[in-house]
Amino acid sequence: MDTNNPVTASNTLSKVNPPKRLIALLVFLVLISVTGLIMKQGVLFCILTLFMVLAIIGKQKAGLIMLRVYTSLQLAIVSMLPLVLYDPENLASSFAIGSFNAQVPDWIIFSILILLAIVQVWIAFTRKVGQYFNREVNLNIMR
Template sequence: MTQTMQHPPLPKRLVLIMLGYAALSLWGLWSGTGVMLALLSILMLLAISIRHKAGLWLLRGYAITALAASTTLPYLLQQNPALYQQLQHSGLWPYLQHIPGWLSISVLIVLSMLQLWLVFTAKVSAFFQRNVNFNLMQ
């Protein structure tokens, strides 16, 4: 008698994160900024959709990097005036200039903490196959 292996369904929280990354990747490709990061994100989404362990590791790495970047952003903007000037010349500046700096940084930190909490939950971990190695061509 053969046993069929039942895979857990795609968690809703993972779908939400995947949609957010897909939107950011498409925006990055469309605007021409961060094209390599957008392509890497699309590859990560592909790995997640086929339940690859590499997708889980990339997703967790993105979440940790997002939290580190959002918490160090005020310090980096204070220490590097050129970075602040680049932000002022970006397309986001007309929207960000009317929002207090502490509020925008707080929203970034809260969103990255939420993302970090979501990718380390048991439902998301159970979705991925543990017996598959990092070879995406398999």
């Protein structure tokens, strides 16, 4: 194959498969966004997240920037939740899934949320994820 030919070189660059970590993160973001739309919780935020997923699928540089800012802000906000929501009288949260009811300590819930946010930041700043995006494309996500 001739790598000096710009047509052949661009075809080989465009056939780069997305990293499996990125695919898993995108599936997670889509599931969370669709769930938020169904439950009518943060509808605008869910729609913007779905637009970000579309930009990532399109290898837009804006998608990479949005993903990195999104995950970093999410980690910062989730890390501050224990301080903001600290209530010494309410040390356990109850939740129900179907007929299953449980009392779970708040520190477990916060730990899981912070761990999920750390994993998302790790995926967003991985070298393979950065190499997946086309650096020559401008920041227009609607292109």
